[in-house]
Amino acid sequence: MxxxxxxxAILNGEMTNIQIxxxxxxxxxxxxxxxxxxxARKRIVxxxxxxxxxxxxxxxxxxxxDDMELQPWLEKKIWPMEKHLKPEHNYWGTRLACLEMIxxxxxxxxxxxxxxxxxxxxxxxxxxRAVIGYGFVDMFNEEKREAEIKGTKKLVKHINDMKSPRIxxxxxxxxxxxxxxxxxxxxxxxxxxxxxxxHMHVSETEKENNDCIEQRDTTPVCHLDELGFLxxxxxxxxxVWLDDEEIGIYAKKGVKVSYNxxxxxxxxxxxxxxxxxxxxxxxxxxxxxxxxxxxxxLDMFESMKIAALLQKYKAHPTVLPHHENILMTTLWGxxxxxxxxxxxxxxxxxxxxxxDTQRADxxxxxxxxxxxxxxxxxxxxxxVICRGRLLMEERKVxxxxxxxxxxxxxxxxxxxxxxxxxx
Ligand SMILES: [Zn+2]
Numbered sequence: 026m027x028x029x030x031x032x033x034a035i036l037n038g039e040m041t042n043i044q045i046x047x048x049x050x051x052x053x054x055x056x057x058x059x060x061x062x063x064x065a066r067k068r069i070v071x072x073x074x075x076x077x078x079x080x081x082x083x084x085x086x087x088x089x090x091d092d093m094e095l096q097p098w099l100e101k102k103i104w105p106m107e108k109h110l111k112p113e114h115n116y117w118g119t120r121l122a123c124l125e126m127i128x129x130x131x132x133x134x135x136x137x138x139x140x141x142x143x144x145x146x147x148x149x150x151x152x153x154r155a156v157i158g159y160g161f162v163d164m165f166n167e168e169k170r171e172a173e174i175k176g177t178k179k180l181v182k183h184i185n186d187m188k189s190p191r192i193x194x195x196x197x198x199x200x201x202x203x204x205x206x207x208x209x210x211x212x213x214x215x216x217x218x219x220x221x222x223x224h225m226h227v228s229e230t231e232k233e234n235n236d237c238i239e240q241r242d243t244t245p246v247c248h249l250d251e252l253g254f255l256x257x258x259x260x261x262x263x264x265v266w267l268d269d270e271e272i273g274i275y276a277k278k279g280v281k282v283s284y285n286x287x288x289x290x291x292x293x294x295x296x297x298x299x300x301x302x303x304x305x306x307x308x309x310x311x312x313x314x315x316x317x318x319x320x321x322x323l324d325m326f327e328s329m330k331i332a333a334l335l336q337k338y339k340a341h342p343t344v345l346p347h348h349e350n351i352l353m354t355t356l357w358g359x360x361x362x363x364x365x366x367x368x369x370x371x372x373x374x375x376x377x378x379x380x381d382t383q384r385a386d387x388x389x390x391x392x393x394x395x396x397x398x399x400x401x402x403x404x405x406x407x408x409v410i411c412r413g414r415l416l417m418e419e420r421k422v423x424x425x426x427x428x429x430x431x432x433x434x435x436x437x438x439x440x441x442x443x444x445x446x447x448x
Contacts, residue, residue: 030057031045032066087318116147129323132153133366135224155193193221195224223259231295261281272302283313285312301340330398
């Protein structure tokens with residue numbers, strides 16, 4: 026058991042000390058003895074950030090294809106490259122993503138992709154938290170569905186066998202346009218039998234919404250409701266094209282949404298998630314980056330700012346104030362992922378970050394929350410602690426040079442495989 030004492034940090038505008046014993050925050054106020062003493066003078070202490078929707082290994086596709094429309098982007102660039110993804114690509118891609126997350130203050134994320142055993146291994150090695158789901162895509166084919174059911178069960182068993190307190194499996198059907206109704210119903214009942222979260226893309230584009238209405242004579246959310254799919258265990262990524270009826274159903278069923286403003290704007294989905302309407306019915310939206318192919322980074326500070334700007338541009342400058350933005354990015358995200366963290370409070374898991382205030386973009390400090398959301402970015406994070414373990418100190422992460430080298434090599438080998446196939 027190790028202990029950490031954080032001395033003289035700024036918490037809610039006041040200077041204080043925080044004591045960590047093993048993986049828990051045990052005291053706020055009095056400075057205690059500890060194995061490690063961290064001088065946090067002129068640093069803000071806040072909960073580690075929670076990213077509720079991403080595809081971590083897509084970090085290898087950063088900058089590979091930009092400035093394209095969604096469909097040709099997927100069909101001509103992303104899918105042909107993903108076809109060549111081997112387990113070692115997923116491992117180093119996820120290590121790269123975890124490194125970037127640590128360097129920008131994120132301590133937990135909700136992931137969905139392929140070769141997820143490797144993602145789990147990478148998260149375990151990196152030291153942060155993740156909820157990891159096998160990207161279930163049956164393309165309305167029974168044989169493929171059986172394979173996806175097997176893949177999901179295998180991943181769940183694998184992660185349970187790891188017995189990591191930081192990693193949990195989820196059930197992750199990709200979307201209504203890639204998974205059959207039978208597949209969705211299997212996912213929902215399997216998740217509920219095993220008390221796992223569901224993670225799915227819902228109502229991302231107008232096309233998805235219109236196609237659903239044309240084919241089923243109902244909206245995506247009403248369709249999912251009829252299938253018995255909706256519940257407080259669902260993390261619904263994007264949720265951009267929801268109408269009032271669908272928002273009402275989400276609120277009633279306790280569904281959690283992940284707002285992905287950067288990805289939505291970059292891929293031009295032509296609408297902002299109806300944040301104000303969701304708040305009006307009492308929902309607590311969470312924040313995600315989506316994968317690096319459509320963002321192109323995992324910096325949740327940057328996403329917080331863009332999240333606010335998009336809603337203000339759409340609705341009113343008073344919408345999504347900075348204190349609420351920080352809640353969305355910490356506590357509400359942690360609650361959605363069912364993590365006992367997201368707050369700097371005694372008894373909570375010790376997932377904390379220190380933000381440096383001795384920077385041009387943090388000076389003056391009229392209001393720390395305002396600077397965090399609107400002025401600075403993830404590079405202001407100096408120190409990261411996850412589950413009581415020091416992962417970054419003075420911006421140094423153990424082994425980061427190796428991760429950068431191996432990830433760059435993995436990305437080159439992937440691009441080479443695509444070029445050779447095209448030839
Ligand atoms: Zn996504």
